[in-house]
Amino acid sequence: MLATLPSSQDYVPAYASKQHGCINIADANFNCYYFEAEKIITTNGWAFPKPTYSYANWIDEFNQISFEDQYAFEGIDYEQIGRLTEIEFLNLVKCFVTAPNIKNKYKRILERITY
Secondary structure (H helix, E strand, C coil): CEECCCECCCCCCCCCCCCCEEEEEHHHCEEEEEECCCCCCECCCCCCCCCEEEEHHHCEECCHHHHHHHCCECCECCCCCCCECHHHHHHHHHHHHCCCCCCHHHHHHHHHHHC
């Protein structure tokens, strides 16, 4: 399983404009997918309550069981709140495929999804 956990931490360079979707700044070796607050992104009508980012350089490979074990902290839960719409998912994947700072092995996996 490939995953990058979303974050409300904003590491986008100050000079970059933020619009929902891909922010790709090759000169700065920076890439993220920006989710605007309150913009519906899932098939069940869910939206992040505040601006949220998925960073390409945070993508990592996980075994699902290991992932569940690693993030199973007492008193802290995560939950699957919905499934990205097909368009949102493909836009996210295409964004990461163009990232200057993603490992080639992950790029090859993601390219198989989009093409």
